[in-house]
Amino acid sequence: MEIEKFVVDYIDEEKRLDMYLSNKLEDMSRSFIQKLIEKGKIKINGDVVQVKRYKVKENDVIEIEIPDAEILNVEPENIPIEIIYEDDDLLIVNKPQGMVVHPAPGNYSGTLVNALLYHCKNLSSINGVIRPGIVHRIDKDTSGLLMVAKNDIAHKSLAAQLKEHSIHxxxxxxxxxxxxxxxxxxxxxxxxxxxxxxxxxxxxxxxxxxxxxxxxxxxxxxxxxxxxxxxxxxxxxxxxxxxxxxxxxxxxxxxxxxxxxxxxxxxxxxxKTLGFIHPSKGNFMEFQSDLPDxxxxxxxxxxxxxx
Missing domain, CATH: 3.30.2350.10 (Pseudouridine synthase)
Structure with missing residues (x-):
């Protein structure tokens, strides 16, 4: 279990709690945060939040209890994937049009994550059981390059670069x-x-x-x-x-x-193009992908x- 704490600034006053937290915790969806509210996992000024549509106030102290990842119930599948680059920290995958990046409720097979679980022994756990290794996404019908983290240290580095808008x-x-x-x-x-x-x-x-x-x-x-x-x-x-x-x-x-x-x-x-600073080596790396047929x-x- 992990605890995150935030103090609300005046510029965020009157924002809905779920929206405020989804902006602060970009890896978490509003629906996931709403579920945490329902389960009593979020406190404001020491009290468990009772109101789902609570609007934050300046100087509110928000504590969010992030549960540990559940046991993975997404199965590895022998689905061919095009790997452009791979080392101990990450992979660069060229995703085809039509492939979903990660499972969702009711759709747990045929995704890039299923293929990655078959290919890799280790993937980062930061995004939980449904999105292991997934640092960023592209739509099902968008093709091209995706970076995948093999460990949590690499994931945090790549996610920080995304947040800083420094990834090319x-x-x-x-x-x-x-x-x-x-x-x-x-x-x-x-x-x-x-x-x-x-x-x-x-x-x-x-x-x-x-x-x-x-x-x-x-x-x-x-x-x-x-x-x-x-x-x-x-x-x-x-x-x-x-x-x-x-x-x-x-x-x-x-x-x-x-x-x-x-x-x-x-x-x-x-x-087509994906460039970033390597999480452990520290050098800039850039990859290119040809347009699909x-x-x-x-x-x-x-x-x-x-x-």
């Missing part, structure tokens, strides 16, 4: 429309959609700061191939930000047009139409 992450995306600018920055907060709770959206209230830099690589009449660099890492960030400026990702079933083009299975988004095929189709 570049994505390639195909979006609808012709972007006129050569490059740009989208600085707009992202939070849960106010109506559709399954979606994220640009929202002022309860949104987390989000910054995406983009650069045009090529234009194809009604489509644009871009490079997107993440400064922050919010859920669905590139997808939400590009839809926000009216250039949703091609194939995006959530934020794009209702009738998908090219008979795609998901959004055309690929995590389906992505290259669509680009060739668009190139042939403009030639």
């Amino acid at each position: 992450r570049i994505y390639i995306a195909l979006v609808h429309g012709n972007i006129k600018e050569e490059k740009g920055t989208i600085h707009a907060p992202i939070g849960r959609h106010p109506v559709d709770r399954l979606k994220m959206a640009v929202v002022e209230k309860n949104g987390k700061d989000a910054i995406t830099h983009f650069r045009v690589l090529k234009r194809f009449n009604n489509y644009t191939l871009i490079e997107a660099r993440l400064e922050t890492g919010r859920t669905h960030q590139i997808r939400v930000h590009m839809a926000y400026i009216n250039h949703p990702l091609v194939g995006d079933p959530v934020y794009g047009p209702k009738k998908p083009k090219f008979n795609l299975k998901g959004q055309m988004l690929h995590a 389906y992505f290259q095929k669509i680009i060739r189709i668009l190139e042939n139409k403009i030639n």
Whole structure:
């Protein structure tokens, strides 16, 4: 069991407790924090929280009791995965489109974690039984590079770099429309959609700061191939930000047009570049991943139409 303690600053006053803690403890979801509230694992000024929607006040002293990880009930599976790099501290995996990163209630098989458990004897335990080793995620239908921690020391180092926004992450995306600018920055907060709770959206209230830099690589009449660099890492960030400026990702079933083009299975988004400081060696490492075949095929189709 681990105890975390926070003292509320005036700038956070009136935030809901679950939201305040999910901002402070980025590895924990609001739903997990709500469960801890229900179980009496969170105290404010020494008293167990009774109100689920409690709004924090300046100088509130919050203690959260983080339970030990449960016994792992996610089974290793012999699923082929492409490992770009591996050492005693970490792996770099090239995830294919269509693979879920980690199990969720009701879906405990066929994920990257199942494959990692088969491949590795050790994975970090910081993210609990469902997400061992997982430092960051990409969506099921986003392909590309992910870093995986083999031990807790490596995990903490990589997670700290993510929090400091020092990890170099570049994505390639195909979006609808012709972007006129050569490059740009989208600085707009992202939070849960106010109506559709399954979606994220640009929202002022309860949104987390989000910054995406983009650069045009090529234009194809009604489509644009871009490079997107993440400064922050919010859920669905590139997808939400590009839809926000009216250039949703091609194939995006959530934020794009209702009738998908090219008979795609998901959004055309690929995590191409990943760079970071190695947790124990201290040197900067950067990895690249080629665009998957389906992505290259669509680009060739668009190139042939403009030639």
